Structures are given as C-alpha cells and as structure tokens.
Amino acid sequence: QKEVEQNSGPLSVPEGAIASLNCTYSDRGSQSFFWYRQYSGKSPELIMSIYSNGDKEDGRFTAQLNKASQYVSLLIRDSQPSDSATYLCAVKNNNNDMRFGAGTRLTVKP
Amino acid sequence: DGGITQSPKYLFRKEGQNVTLSCEQNLNHDAMYWYRQDPGQGLRLIYYSQIVNDFQKGDIAEGYSVSREKKESFPLTVTSAQKNPTAFYLCASSRGSGDIYEQYFGPGTRLTVT
Numbered sequence: 001q002k003e004v005e006q007n008s009g010p011l012s013v014p015e016g017a018i019a020s021l022n023c024t025y026s027d028r029g030s031q032s033f034f035w036y037r038q039y040s041g042k043s044p045e046l047i048m049s050i051y052s053n054g055d056k057e058d059g060r061f062t063a064q065l066n067k068a069s070q071y072v073s074l075l076i077r078d079s080q081p082s083d084s085a086t087y088l089c090a091v092k093n094n095n096n097d098m099r100f101g102a103g104t105r106l107t108v109k110p
Numbered sequence: 111d112g113g114i115t116q117s118p119k120y121l122f123r124k125e126g127q128n129v130t131l132s133c134e135q136n137l138n139h140d141a142m143y144w145y146r147q148d149p150g151q152g153l154r155l156i157y158y159s160q161i162v163n164d165f166q167k168g169d170i171a172e173g174y175s176v177s178r179e180k181k182e183s184f185p186l187t188v189t190s191a192q193k194n195p196t197a198f199y200l201c202a203s204s205r206g207s208g209d210i211y212e213q214y215f216g217p218g219t220r221l222t223v224t
Contacts (some may be wrong), residue, residue, distance in 0.1 A: 004152065032209040043200055043215040044153075051210065088152070092209050097168075098143075100152035
C-alpha cells in the first residue's frame with residue numbers, strides 16, 4: 001500500500017464548476033497535510049496546508065481533513081482554465097517525513 | 111526577492127560522468143531537501159539536511175551525495191553509480207523540520223543522461 005494515494009485522473013470539469021480532489025494516507029499518526037499545484041514542466045507550488053480536522057478555506061480553495069478516515073481533499077470553486085494542473089497531496093508522517101502522492105491531473109474546460 | 115534558486119534548468123551528461131546540481135536559498139531556512147520526480151510518480155526524497163554540516167539519507171540516496179557547508183547552499187552530486195539518473199530534480203527548503211513547517215520548492219533541474 002502506498003503511503004499517500006491519489007486518483008491519477010485526468011479529472012475534467014467545465015469552467016465555473018467545483019473540482020474535487022481526493023487523497024488518502026496510510027500513517028494514522030500523520031499530523032500535517034499539504035496540497036501543491038504543479039503546472040506542466042514546473043515545480044510544485046504550495047497552495048494549502050491543513051493540520052486540524054474540518055475545513056480550511058482560502059479564496060476559491062477549501063481543504064478538508066478527516067483524520068479518522070485518513071482522508072484529505074481539496075475543493076476548487078469556480079474552476080478556471082488556469083487551474084488546469086497536477087495537484088499533489090503531501091502528508092508528513094509520524095517521523096516528520098514528507099510523503100507525496102503521484103498527483104491528480106485536473107483539466108478545466110472553457 | 112527571497113526564494114530558492116536551482117541551476118542549471120536543463121543539464122545533459124554522458125553516462126559515467128558525475129554531475130553537481132546547485133541549490134541556493136535566501137529565505138534563512140534551516141532545513142533543505144532534495145527530491146527526484148519521475149513521470150507518473152510522486153516525489154521521492156534523496157537527502158535532507160536540518161542544519162549546517164549535517165545531512166541524512168532519504169529513501170533513494172544510493173548513487174547520490176550532498177554537502178551542507180553553508181546554510182544557504184545544498185548541492186547534490188549525481189554520481190556514475192546512480193543507475194537511472196535521468197529525472198526532474200527538485201530542491202526544497204523549510205524553516206524547520208517539525209510537523210508544522212511547510213516546504214517550498216525551487217524551479218527544478220531537468221537532468222538527462224545518455
């Protein structure tokens with residue numbers, strides 16, 4: 001079992017819709033969770049971090065964390081074509097090692 | 111401007127040659143990291159350093175070496191012992207290494223070995 005799992009996609013949504021990206025992790029002791037956006041050929045860019053159960057909102061982005069279910073998600077409201085990228089879920093495990101999922105590729109169609 | 115720089119952006123080498131990738135940060139971050147990214151895979155940790163003159167192996171350290179002589183710099187050498195060196199190499203840094211600290215990435219170096 002991979003430490004961090006994401007659906008590879010591609011996930012395709014129309015412009016203006018809500019994109020929902022999901023991630024599960026295996027280390028129950030994990031305390032810190034991050035979402036990165038990576039445009040093709042570029043390096044990952046941090047967009048959200050979340051440490052407590054529940055929702056955390058930042059502009060059009062909402063991160064949701066459920067530690068009991070070992071599940072973290074990212075919602076993007078009012079999706080724009082510029083949101084088209086690969087989204088990486090990252091989890092700091094019990095040893096404070098950052099583990100990355102393989103990423104979900106999102107395409108927002110005009 | 112504060113940030114992380116990596117050079118060069120693209121690097122081409124012949125098999126059997128060692129090559130050193132540069133990573134510099136002016137964020138005053140204590141911790142620095144090297145990752146490797148292959149198509150369709152998550153980032154894998156090569157080496158990390160929590161403080162000057164100290165570093166630890168990550169999950170895939172074989173065939174790589176690092177040094178941390180200055181807080182700002184964490185160069186990575188890809189040696190001829192690395193069996194599959196062609197990849198996208200990413201340097202990251204964070205204020206600390208505890209669970210609350212976020213990692214920020216440099217622009218990356220794409221290495222091609224033929």
